Amino acid sequence: MVKLTEEVKESLKGVKNIFLATCSRAGVPNVVPMGAFKLLDDETMLLSDQYMQKSLSNMKENPRVAIAYWGEKGGFQIKGTVTLHTDDQIFKEDVAWVKGIKPTLNPKTAIVMKITDVYMVKPGPDAGKKIL
Amino acid sequence: MVKLTEEVKESLKGVKNIFLATCSRAGVPNVVPMGAFKLLDDETMLLSDQYMQKSLSNMKENPRVAIAYWGEKGGFQIKGTVTLHTDDQIFKEDVAWVKGIKPTLNPKTAIVMKITDVYMVKPGPDAGKKIL
Known part of the structure; x- marks a missing residue:
């Protein structure tokens, strides 16, 4: 399992x-911006689904996902494999977390992403380099 | 073929x-930020590859792509199918355009994306709605 480094964790802040x-089973990619995410630990991200449609149906067909971001402290691509939680303790904790931020939001699914790889995305000769 | 509306074109500015x-043939998604893009016409985007690795190998295996963005005027997800150009007039025009912006850049591939679908990505009940 991959453990995120301080540099990667800092860049997410x-x-x-x-x-x-x-990606659907038929090989059609889908990509959406989303704001409700956090690290559960150095190997695991939580993504909270409030409004997903195609992303959710794709993850039910194919648990491989990738996220990318670019912020004030740079960015990375993080790949992983997800499990979907809708009626367990993980889901309850997701609901409590999201409602603590914005009470009107209604999480549908807690998506737990085990991190498998991290890549550089900064433009230049190192773009695409696997760092973890 | 899908023609982008003024709202979508404005949001890209x-x-x-x-x-x-x-998405690779094996179904592993990949996502990266990229800055060298423009509309060729209302149905077609140009993406210029300077540093791509996995994105490029995936597009050689599977021409389906999706882009998403979020700017000051909102954002959308745009899906399409690409052709790759490395030694024709389209590629020459891509090189001239990119070098006109930053002479030190060296385009490797001109990626021509025919737009097939556009979806809303704004958080809320319409997220994921197909608009084009």
Whole structure:
């Protein structure tokens, strides 16, 4: 399992939107901005679904995902494999977290992403380099 | 073929980075920020590859792509199918355009994306709605 470094964790701080890419079984990619995400630990991200349609149906067909972002402290691409939670303790904690930020939001799914790879995305000769 | 509306074209203006999602034949999504893009006409985008690795190998395996962005005037997800150009007039025009912006850049591939679908990505009940 991959553990995020301090550099990657720092770069995520203050980022408002990450872009979540999924892929249907037929091979059609989908990518959307999303704001409700956090690290559960150095190997695991939580993505909270409030409004997903195609992203959710794709993850049910194919659990491989990739996220990318670019903030004030740079950005990375992080790949992983997800499990979907709708009626367990993980989901309850997701609902409590999201409602603590904005009570009107109604999470549908807690998406737990185990991180498998991290890549550089900064333009230049190192773009695409696997760092973790 | 899909023709972008004024609303979608306006939302692209001033956007520095779009996020390009591709998918390998094995179904692994990839997503990266990229800055060298423009509309060729209302049905066609040009993406210029300077540093791509996995995005490029994925597009050679699977021409379906999706881009998403969020700027001052909102954002959308645009899906399409690409052709790759490395030694024709389209590529020459791509090189001239990119070098006109920054002479030190060296385009490797001109990616011509025929637009097939456009979706809303703004958070809320309309997120994921197909508009074109």
